[in-house]
Amino acid sequence: MTDLLKDALRKAAMFCAYQERTQQEVRNRLKEWGIYGDDAEEVIAELIQQNYLNEERFAQSFAGGKFRIKGWGKRKIKQHLQQRGITGYNLDQAMNGIAPDDYRTTLSELLDKKRRSLRDDNPLIIKQKLARYAFSKGYEPDLVWQVLENTD
Template sequence: MRIFAISATYNKEFILEKEYSKPALDKRTALVKAESYCAYQERAQQEIRNKLYDWGLRHDDVEEVITELILNNFLNEERFAMAYVSGKFNIKKWGKVKIKQGLKLKKIPEKMILKALNSIDYDDYLKTILAAAEKKSAVLVEKDAYKRKYKLITYLMGKGFENNLISEVLKDNNLS
């Protein structure tokens, strides 16, 4: 009976190992898949690099595929940064701090991050802070004015807005 248990364990491990070991893609196939992956939506170089490693490519092949994607304009970090900022600000209503952190996680260079963040209109940014503050203020049930203000500021900072702008907007609109 003991031999059967060992045999079953061995077979189970063998089956699991077989299921998880995928054959590595060749460079040409990986390039075609990466082009399709990039055509679907804007991607950062680091996202593509990680995906290529997942597909089993070696370092030299990964860098060659990325170079090819850049030359064929499938991959453009500046375009990605602009699209990321636009989406996170206009759709998710994130502040610049949170957007900047997201871009840093994707290993976008600092100059490109600043350029993309500067594309946000200042007046629209303040209107977004105000809209978020008004929306949150409407659902806060806190009676104590100091706790209410603290909760509102904490919420807005969590959305990625700068503390000085939050204070300015709250003061100008009598929300503090």
């Protein structure tokens, strides 16, 4: 490994140690540093071997954080993970990491909080606004309507 690659590996290791990253994010950063092709893949392989880079860990951390902190639904989380190049097994593991009971409870709490902020007398308009809000957060329409029906 040349000195340039050793330096890139050291910088990439620090980049990954700061927070979880995807291979694509590291590849893009290496490109900014002028490391391309096989050299970039060699650095990425070394980061994976040293456990600085782990896409399953990234996917679970990302999904858990967006769900717990931002209240995102599975559809939105899945879309953002796919945009970051996470697919297949890692994507499934991230989605399975969200407990169904917690998921439904979080949706109910989000809708209750939103309902308190709405100022309208027409219950149909309120329900429509709540549904639109939940859809924008990435929740599945079937679940949203179920929760809205149960809270009347």
